[in-house]
Amino acid sequence: MDDLICVGALAGSFGVRGEVRLKSFCAMPEEIEAYCPLTDEQGNGSYSVILTRAIKGGYAARLTGVETKEEADALKGLRLFAPRDRLPKLPDDEFYHADLIGLAVFDTGGAHLGTVKSVQNHGAADLLEIQGPGLKTTVLLPFTLDAVPTVDLAQGRIVADPPEGLF
Structure with missing residues (x-):
């Protein structure tokens, strides 16, 4: 799974x-x-x-082997993946969401805050959804340079400086 990156999903016919x-x-x-x-x-x-063609919320597309509405409907929810080696190399300050999910999150003092559950974007910027010990619900941490100064993929960790009162 590490060599596959989700690049799209089907939402029906x-x-x-x-x-x-x-x-x-x-x-x-x-x-x-x-x-x-x-x-x-x-x-x-x-x-x-x-x-x-472009449509609201995405694109209308043809998939090889799909000829009917029923075949297209049967694929609803299918996530599409591409091998990592076919995707472009990213600059040092950009990351694939798949690489961030599962990373341990620590504050600047070294205290463990939790683990990245998902990466969300509701229009303004990416948010890291963090779940962890002592948290009743997940926490959304802005994925900005101020709030997340260090992402160390080799060590599998993120160092965060969350806004006051977030955790």
Whole structure:
């Protein structure tokens, strides 16, 4: 799984001719076509994607082997993955969400705050959802340089300087 990165998901059919609704998770959404063929989470299947047009919330697309509305509906919820070696190398200050999930989070004093459960973005900036001991619910930590000065993938840890009162 470490060598696969989720680049999109299917949200059901679009129309009656076998097109699917596709949500692209790529920085440039239309680049999802360049990473084909895509696979499912287990690395099975092979899906080539051709974007046909932009629609609300994503794209209408054609997948190889999908010809009917029923076949497209059956794929609803399928997450599409590309091998890491087909994706572009990132600058030192950018990360794939898959690399952040599961990292241990420590404050600047070395106290363990929790673990990254997910990375969310509701429009303004990325937020790290952190779950941990002593937390009744998860905490959303802004993924900014001020709040997260250090991400050490080699050591599997994040050093955070959270806003006062967050934890």
